[in-house]
Amino acid sequence: MPLELTEFETDVLEKIADTYELVLYNDDVNTFDHVIETLIRVCEHTPIQAEQCAILVHYKGQCTVKSGGLEELAPKCSALHDAGLSADIQKS
Structure with a gap:
């Protein structure tokens, strides 16, 4: 029997x-300060x-500085x- 999701569960899964x-x-x-x-x-x-993000970027070459929806991240980028x-935006 297939698993049925509630509307709330479906919305949460879509957001994730x-x-x-x-x-x-x-x-x-x-500069680090900038x-x-x-x-x-x-x-x-x-x-x-x-x-901490600046240090990670310096030593690792990159760092995820924010996660979220595309609408939120596009203006920040x-x-x-x-x-x-x-910087760029990547699908996680």
Whole structure:
């Protein structure tokens, strides 16, 4: 017998399936301070969270800085680009 989902369960599964990641990439141009300040402003990170992301980007080459829906992440990605940072959105 097939499993039947309630409308709520279906909505939750659809939201989970439509999750994206905003990924920030390392570059040789921007300072740690600029990256941290931008993540605080654009992604609403705490200073510690922004610093940790900046360190990960520096040593690993990239870091997911935000997860969510495409509608939420697209303007944040544009704002990171406007700040001179390299970022893109990936389906998770």
